[in-house]
Amino acid sequence: MTSSAYGAYIHIPFCVHRCGYCAFATWSDRHHLEADYLDALRVDIGRAVAAGMPQVSSIFVGGGTPSLVSPDRLAAVIASVPRHEGAEITVECNPDDVSAELLDEFCRAGVNRISLGVQSTIPHVLASLDRTHDVENVQTAVDCIRSAGIRSFNLDLIYGTAGESVEEWRECLGELLSYDPPHISAYALTVEPGTPLSDQHDRHPDDDDQADKYVIADEMLSAAGLSNYEVSNWARPGHECQHNLLYWQQGNYRGFGCAAHSHENGRRWWNVRTPDRYIAMVGEGAAVEAASEELDAETRAFERLELQLRLREGVPRTALNGDLLDGLVELVNDRWVLTRHGRLMANDISTRLIISPTVAQDG
Secondary structure, eight states, X not given: OOTTOEEEEEEEOBOSSOOTTOOSSOBSSXXXXXXXXXXXXXXXXXXXHHTTOOOXXXXXEEESOGGGSOXXXXXXXXXXXXXXXXXXXXXXXXXXXXXXXXXXXXXXXXXXXXXXXXXXXXXXXXXXXXXXXXXXXXXXXXXHHHHTXXXXXXXXXXXXXXXXXXXXXXXXXXXXXXXXXXXXXXXXXXXXXXXXXXXXXXXXXXXXXXXXXXXXXXXXXHHTTOEEEETTEEEOXXXXXXXXXXXXXXXXEEEESTTOEEEETTEEEEEOXXXXXXXXXXXXXXXXXEEEEEOOHHHHXXXXXXXXXXXXXXXXXXXXXXXXXXXXXXXXXXXEEEOHHHHTTHHHHHTTOOOOHHHHHOO
């Protein structure tokens, strides 16, 4: 991460419906706010720029479903963010929404990376996740992305859904690999408090099943030339997500939109949660910050190590007693790096991290 790296996250909170596992700030009943919300984003971004926000090295448009809103209006929001030449600009898309016309608008705004919410290619697994897209549209979307000249794209997956067999997981991975993607993210299904899934105990994922599926994913993706560079992310060389690396390397970024988070040199803050309130406060010229926290030096150093541990570069030798973690970490270039088995236990291993003056200053 260079010293000039700075990111912008833009949150689009609209969805056709809310999936049972989703805990994000999204709504399916507020599409009438779309135009006002996108206008508010442009005003909020303009104020941040006027207040001295630096040019960004990456922009990530997430949600929600960004591909659901007016592409020309969203393109105008993206174009309003000042960025360095060659900045990575990612937009999350639902496979059903992707078309040549949509991507043409995005490309005009400088979008050069798409993240497709595939989740699975097995129909009954998609149904269990409350996902509604047509499996066949994944291939169509990939073809459209390539035809638009967008070289980098990600296929996003969730594993461990109730009823998903190991054979179906292999089938899903095999189908996606047949598209020759440059990047795949695979996340274990997580039960978030307050979601419909949290009350459906018979649908909760099994830890052993998820561990088996993670190993299968790593074996198949690695064999296909996609290298694991963060616990849940695999990419061909040069296609690692620079915006997410900014997060994982504890960089600075600014969040725009309802519930969006920001970070500047140890200070974190987040915006008001609902789109209605965000629109109103921007219109009033009021600050949209809902709350904040300031990290002390020790907390910041520990969080940096937690994040580094998840990356293929690992942590400094002094940050772990790796000799007590046989088979879970290995020493590479004087840094402890998680093994495949260690990646399954990354959260547990992070409790063993050691904070020292040397580590606190390590980049």
